[in-house]
Amino acid sequence: MVHRISKIEAAERQLNSAVRLLFSGFDSVAIHTLVGAASIVLCDLAEISGKDGSWENKIAVDSGLTKREFFDLARRAQNFFKHARSDPDGVLEFDAQETEILLFIASLNWGELLTAAKSERKLSIEMSVFQLWFIASWHENWSEKEEAEEVWKVAYQWFPDFSSLNRDQKLAKGLSVLQAELREEAI
Numbered sequence: 001m002v003h004r005i006s007k008i009e010a011a012e013r014q015l016n017s018a019v020r021l022l023f024s025g026f027d028s029v030a031i032h033t034l035v036g037a038a039s040i041v042l043c044d045l046a047e048i049s050g051k052d053g054s055w056e057n058k059i060a061v062d063s064g065l066t067k068r069e070f071f072d073l074a075r076r077a078q079n080f081f082k083h084a085r086s087d088p089d090g091v092l093e094f095d096a097q098e099t100e101i102l103l104f105i106a107s108l109n110w111g112e113l114l115t116a117a118k119s120e121r122k123l124s125i126e127m128s129v130f131q132l133w134f135i136a137s138w139h140e141n142w143s144e145k146e147e148a149e150e151v152w153k154v155a156y157q158w159f160p161d162f163s164s165l166n167r168d169q170k171l172a173k174g175l176s177v178l179q180a181e182l183r184e185e186a187i
Contacts, residue, residue, distance in 0.1 A: 007041050008113065012124065014038035015106055019126040022103070023133075023175035025168070028096035029081060035103045036078030042109035049116045055108045074102065097167075104134045125181045129158075133174040136162045 005013075018034045021027075046054035060070035107127045114121055123131070135151055136159035156162075158177060162170060 008045060008110075011038040011041040011045075011106075012110065015103065015110065016124050016126040018099075018103060019130045019178070022099065022130075023171055023178055025171060028099060029094070032078065032094075032096070032099040032102070033081050035099055035106060036075070036081070039078075039102050039106040039109075042106050042113065045113055046109045049113060055105045055112070059105070074105075078102070100134060100137070103130065107131055125185055126178065129174065129178045129181055132158045133170070133177070137170050 014034050015038045018031050018038070021031045021034070043054040043056050047057070056070065056074065057067060060067050063070065065073070107123070107130060110127060111123055114123070122128075132155040135155035159170075159173060162173075165173065
């Protein structure tokens with residue numbers, strides 16, 4: 001069967017699948033590769049849209065890195081998992097939490113693209129739950145700006161007491177919330 005699919009639809013499906021796999025505890029390398037593919041497409045589309053550019057560019061500017069330095073750092077694991085020509089015997093120390101950061105940035109790009117297109121579509125349940133989960137999981141790394149506090153309050157309503165949970169417990173809670181929201185949508 002032949003499927004007709006746009007770049008943005010492919011990226012959305014990749015991200016939604018990655019969220020489900022992440023929360024279900026599947027292989028972190030496979031999830032990172034899936035997120036990486038979607039991330040590149042969404043970054044490119046955000047840059048092409050011309051509105052505000054991609055979140056990757058915003059982060060690069062805010063961090064004081066050049067665009068190239070940021071992308072080399074952000075795509076290090078992704079490129080390692082895809083290529084072997086220059087380092088066939090290479091070994092990478094990979095922190096699976098890098099996937100969460102890449103997924104969050106990609107989901108922000110997706111949201112920006114929806115806004116720029118004035119689309120009636122909304123973030124998928126998977127991306128919405130993931131964003132709130134990420135904010136709750138990484139709260140101590142957020143600035144204390146007033147708008148960040150408002151976002152944190154919403155995330156905390158969905159994911160209370162996250163500071164006392166380990167990563168596996170947080171992932172299990174993410175899966176539980178996602179499954180409940182998907183059941184609710186099906187009704």
